[in-house]
Amino acid sequence: MLEACDISVTLGRKQVLHGAGLKAEPGAMTVIVGPNGSGKTTLLRAITGDLACRGSVTLDRQDMHALPPHALAERRAVLPQASVLAFPFTVLEVVRLGLTGRIALRPDAAQLPTRALERVGLAGYGGRFFQELSGGEQARAQLARVLLQVWEPVQDGTPRWLFLDEPVAALDIGHQLQVMQLARRFAQDGGGVIAVMHDLNLTAMFADRVVLMLDGRVLAQGTVQEVLTDQNLSRAYGCRLRVSSPPAQGATYILPQAAEMA
Amino acid sequence: MVALPWGRSAGRGATADRVTGDRSGRARLTILALVVFVMLAAIASLGTGAAGVSLGDVLVKWLSGEVLSVRDRVVLFDIRLPRLLTGMLVGASLAVSGAVMQGLFRNPLADPGIVGVGAGAGLGAVLAIVLGAFLPPAILAVAGMHLVPLAAFFGGWATTLILYRVSTRAGRTSVATMLLAGIALGALSGALTGILVYIADDQQLRDLTFWGLGSLAGASWAKLAAAAPIMVLALLVAPMLARALNGLALGEGAAAHLGIAVQRMKNLAILTVAAATGAAVAVSGGIGFIGIVVPHLLRLVMGPDHRFLLPAAALLGAGLLLLADIISRLIIAPAELPIGIVTAVLGGPVFLWILLRRRGIVDM
Ligand SMILES: Nc1ncnc2c1ncn2[C@@H]1O[C@H](COP(=O)(O)OP(=O)(O)OP(=O)(O)O)[C@@H](O)[C@H]1O
Numbered sequence: 001m002l003e004a005c006d007i008s009v010t011l012g013r014k015q016v017l018h019g020a021g022l023k024a025e026p027g028a029m030t031v032i033v034g035p036n037g038s039g040k041t042t043l044l045r046a047i048t049g050d051l052a053c054r055g056s057v058t059l060d061r062q063d064m065h066a067l068p069p070h071a072l073a074e075r076r077a078v079l080p081q082a083s084v085l086a087f088p089f090t091v092l093e094v095v096r097l098g099l100t101g102r103i104a105l106r107p108d109a110a111q112l113p114t115r116a117l118e119r120v121g122l123a124g125y126g127g128r129f130f131q132e133l134s135g136g137e138q139a140r141a142q143l144a145r146v147l148l149q150v151w152e153p154v155q156d157g158t159p160r161w162l163f164l165d166e167p168v169a170a171l172d173i174g175h176q177l178q179v180m181q182l183a184r185r186f187a188q189d190g191g192g193v194i195a196v197m198h199d200l201n202l203t204a205m206f207a208d209r210v211v212l213m214l215d216g217r218v219l220a221q222g223t224v225q226e227v228l229t230d231q232n233l234s235r236a237y238g239c240r241l242r243v244s245s246p247p248a249q250g251a252t253y254i255l256p257q258a259a260e261m262a
Numbered sequence: 263m264v265a266l267p268w269g270r271s272a273g274r275g276a277t278a279d280r281v282t283g284d285r286s287g288r289a290r291l292t293i294l295a296l297v298v299f300v301m302l303a304a305i306a307s308l309g310t311g312a313a314g315v316s317l318g319d320v321l322v323k324w325l326s327g328e329v330l331s332v333r334d335r336v337v338l339f340d341i342r343l344p345r346l347l348t349g350m351l352v353g354a355s356l357a358v359s360g361a362v363m364q365g366l367f368r369n370p371l372a373d374p375g376i377v378g379v380g381a382g383a384g385l386g387a388v389l390a391i392v393l394g395a396f397l398p399p400a401i402l403a404v405a406g407m408h409l410v411p412l413a414a415f416f417g418g419w420a421t422t423l424i425l426y427r428v429s430t431r432a433g434r435t436s437v438a439t440m441l442l443a444g445i446a447l448g449a450l451s452g453a454l455t456g457i458l459v460y461i462a463d464d465q466q467l468r469d470l471t472f473w474g475l476g477s478l479a480g481a482s483w484a485k486l487a488a489a490a491p492i493m494v495l496a497l498l499v500a501p502m503l504a505r506a507l508n509g510l511a512l513g514e515g516a517a518a519h520l521g522i523a524v525q526r527m528k529n530l531a532i533l534t535v536a537a538a539t540g541a542a543v544a545v546s547g548g549i550g551f552i553g554i555v556v557p558h559l560l561r562l563v564m565g566p567d568h569r570f571l572l573p574a575a576a577l578l579g580a581g582l583l584l585l586a587d588i589i590s591r592l593i594i595a596p597a598e599l600p601i602g603i604v605t606a607v608l609g610g611p612v613f614l615w616i617l618l619r620r621r622g623i624v625d626m
């Protein structure tokens with residue numbers, strides 16, 4: 001189990017997080033939602049050790065930040081909200097960077113990068129330059145790298161974790177569903193997933209647990225039904241929102257919930 | 263930051279890697295070819311020189327059991343061999359420190375010569391030559407003949423540290439700040455060096471002129487023995503940085519998530535750059551463009567994977583410097599041109615070509 005308690009972070013002169021905390025179980029998908037600037041990315045970065053913070057982050061009651069980088073890399077992989085790349089690496093070479101730690105010792109290690117690319121729907125893209133991909137393709141290539149790092153959701157009985165900051169923000173609806181299913185399968189196979197999301201429909205569809213943030217605090221956390229209520233959402237997003245009510249007749253709406261999935 | 267690569271199509275070699283994107287096979291082939299290239303360049307270098315001693319003749323004599331003349335032996339073993347080894351080590355050090363620095367700054371324009379690290383190392387060397395006598399005897403005894411290269415190392419190290427602090431914020435390097443800070447640091451080092459030259463006495467001035475020629479002409483076993491250990495150490499450490507530099511291409515955060523001890527690796531990279539540049543500058547003065555041109559050409563051929571790039575850079579750097587040295591000895595024979603002039607004449611246009619290809623792609 002992953003537990004973050006009473007996390008406070010100050011960036012520059014601004015206190016961004018005021019004692020935020022969350023609990024997440026392996027085998028389940030935990031989704032952090034909230035308006036822009038509410039501190040979702042900051043909370044994720046505090047948990048993954050990117051940022052210095054007050055408070056505690058424990059993984060199976062172990063202080064997560066006390067683990068050395070290589071041990072931590074065996075336990076969790078992180079997809080940042082925005083990624084940069086210096087130098088002209090090919091897509092395959094970028095994905096192969098995820099081949100680190102014990103996974104690199106597997107006999108089939110050389111084939112894994114290609115398989116990771118297939119999983120995110122980028123089969124055949126290995127030979128292209130990363131910087132020449134579209135934004136959404138770049139996002140999926142980075143996801144393939146991250147997936148590769150924690151290829152087995154459970155390693156020697158220890159669950160591994162995926163931290164995803166807006167994994168589907170740049171994707172079309174088809175690839176959004178594909179990536180969300182990937183994440184769900186990772187959780188169903190015993191791994192832990194913590195994802196930051198903006199799309200409330202996808203969140204409602206895929207999340208096992210929702211953490212709603214506002215102004216650097218956690219406003220509510222629990223199941224989809226408990227957290228995504230008219231009252232919570234209206235307060236968090238500053239506009240009157242109503243859950244599960246179709247728009248006026250004649251308006252076009254396309255919901256991922258309506259998709260028929262394989 | 264770099265927004266796009268400057269290579270236009272993957273796998274322009276039209277091999278299988280166009281499909282798979284795996285360029286490691288091609289990288290291994292390149293390295294193999296470079297080994298042959300360095301060996302050929304070394305043979306050519308041993309056979310070239312003002313003394314007109316031909317390698318073929320010497321070989322024939324040696325094989326037929328004839329005793330070599332004193333002249334042949336002096337030319338080959340006391341003049342050309344140390345010059346050959348110095349050239350190889352200096353070329354390898356300059357190219358590797360360029361590649362490491364570019365990886366560290368995540369920018370293909372970072373080069374110790376361009377961003378003032380060479381000038382800082384030069385200042386260190388001149389400081390040691392002019393003011394070395396005032397150092398406590400204990401330090402002098404410990405440093406011994408390594409004093410000048412060590413001082414050059416510290417000069418280069420201080421410059422690299424300052425440069426990194428100034429131009430990198432939150433794990434991102436600003437190209438413009440890096441280049442401008444490099445110009446400022448280079449100018450400052452140059453000015454301080456000028457002051458030192460002004461206060462140097464006659465004997466020191468002779469040493470300085472000799473050192474500042476930017477040439478391998480002064481190569482000797484003694485100078486090589488002073489600087490070689492530092493260069494060899496740097497060249498041995500560099501491959502250990504390869505995985506970290508690959509990870510750093512994704513940014514510091516992502517590198518850390520991949521299990522890399524980022525801060526420790528950055529410090530090690532800075533030390534390596536300073537050691538390689540400092541020792542190279544200490545033996546041969548300023549030799550430009552090797553550090554930027556070599557890694558760039560190699561990235562075009564085999565991609566930026568540092569596991570292959572670093573050894574390949576060492577080889578190509580060594581070979582190219584030997585070639586430049588041969589040219590410098592032949593072009594106005596029997597006189598000889600400082601090698602720095604040759605690398606500048608050849609490397610300058612290549613550097614401009616790199617800039618042109620990147621124009622509009624780099625966002626300063
Ligand atoms: N480096 C920084 N220095 C100062 N303030 C920062 C810094 N980074 C973020 N902030 C502030 O911290 C707050 C939370 O930022 P954060 O990136 O966590 O938001 P978020 O919830 O992920 O938003 P988004 O939905 O836009 O991604 C914002 O108000 C932001 O302005």
Ligand SMILES: [Mg+2]
Nearest residue numbers: 040041042081
């Ligand atoms: Mg965010």
